[in-house]
Amino acid sequence: VASLETTRASARGGETLTVTGSGFVSPSHYTCVLRGGGVEHESPSSSANGTTRLLCEAPRWLAPARNVSVAVRDGSLGREHFAEGNLTLHDVVERVDPAHCGKLGEGTVTVHGAGFAPFGEAQYLCRLT
Helix, strand or coil, X not given: CCEECCCEEECCCCCEEEEECCCCCCCCCEEEEEEEXXXXXXXXXXXECCCCEEEEECCCCCCCCCEEEEEEEECCXXXXXXXXXXXXXECEEEEEECCCCCCCCCCCCEEEXXXXXXXXXXXXXXCCC
């Protein structure tokens, strides 16, 4: 494993992470492992794209968005290799409920998404237009 080509992804997951190196083989026995802040998540799928590139599906990050390290786990050998560089995960809004509100100043909205900081650690501002 040499480096991580992808440098930014959403905490929602599903994006393709590209790791460069040499000696990757198909069928793939590899998993990309993202780590940061005491949290670890594995990619749900990966595939070798030739012998020098590994494509991993980014997992959904179930913690506050942050910079994470990426390792490649070789399931056939039980080893891990760290990719040079970090991946920056950013928080993302997926939907707001309810979609329509009544009078101005009445009601509560709920923002759904991924990568948000826990209550009290960050301040978010909602502007409804």
